[in-house]
Amino acid sequence: MNEVKIGNNPFVYPMPMVLVGTVVNDRANFMAVGWVSRVNFNPPMIAVALGKFHYTNAGIHKNETFSVNIPGIDLMEKVDYCGLVSGEKTDKSTIFDVFYGDLSAAPMIRECPLCMECKLFNAVDLPSNTLFIGEIIETYTEERYLTDGKPDIKKMNPVTLTMPDNNYWRVGENAGKAWSIGNNFRKQSE
Numbered sequence: 505m506n507e508v509k510i511g512n513n514p515f516v517y518p519m520p521m522v523l524v525g526t527v528v529n530d531r532a533n534f535m536a537v538g539w540v541s542r543v544n545f546n547p548p549m550i551a552v553a554l555g556k557f558h559y560t561n562a563g564i565h566k567n568e569t570f571s572v573n574i575p576g577i578d579l580m581e582k583v584d585y586c587g588l589v590s591g592e593k594t595d596k597s598t599i600f601d602v603f604y605g606d607l608s609a610a611p612m613i614r615e616c617p618l619c620m621e622c623k624l625f626n627a628v629d630l631p632s633n634t635l636f637i638g639e640i641i642e643t644y645t646e647e648r649y650l651t652d653g654k655p656d657i658k659k660m661n662p663v664t665l666t667m668p669d670n671n672y673w674r675v676g677e678n679a680g681k682a683w684s685i686g687n688n689f690r691k692q693s694e
């Protein structure tokens with residue numbers, strides 16, 4: 505056996521970087537988040553795991569709404585900044601061109617290729633984090649990010665993150681068709 509033990513870190517490789525938006529004290533606020541996942545098929549839900557004491561959390565608890573915005577790599581410095589400073593001390597409401605959709609307290613970012621507005625479904629209290637689960641009410645994008653009506657990862661050019669080395673990465677080349685390429689192996693093995 506050649507396996508090496510490297511501890512119990514949650515190695516999810518890579519993670520998509522997003523900006524979580526909400527209104528706190530009557531002001532739009534955005535925080536950088538790497539701990540994000542789709543969690544329910546129908547209705548569509550997404551979850552973000554936020555350390556319990558972030559400024560953002562108070563806004564989500566109060567409004568019961570938040571947004572999940574997917575930035576392109578061109579926004580990397582601004583994204584990182586939103587993860588370095590807190591809305592408690594620094595006004596982050598003017599960094600981006602903000603717009604609102606159907607929900608009044610889910611600020612979204614025009615510069616982001618894709619923005620989802622969410623209604624809070626549940627806030628799960630974990631030992632150090634709160635897992636905010638949101639039902640996606642609507643998604644906003646622009647025609648230029650779509651191919652055949654679907655978001656095109658090459659056009660969106662999202663930012664990904666690895667931890668614990670703490671690096672941002674671009675998305676690479678297409679490697680194969682999901683729910684399909686396994687049929688090659690199926691043919692050989694059956």
Ligand SMILES: Cc1cc2nc3c(=O)[nH]c(=O)nc-3n(C[C@H](O)[C@H](O)[C@H](O)COP(=O)(O)O)c2cc1C
Pocket residue numbers: 533534535536537538539540553554555558559560561584586587588589590591592665
């Ligand atoms: C790359 C990166 C990823 C981050 N991911 C998360 C995360 O998933 N969950 C979290 O609670 N904080 C995360 N943070 C930290 C928050 O973004 C940071 O504490 C931010 O200042 C909180 O903003 P707020 O105080 O305005 O709510 C991340 C920071 C960076 C730079």
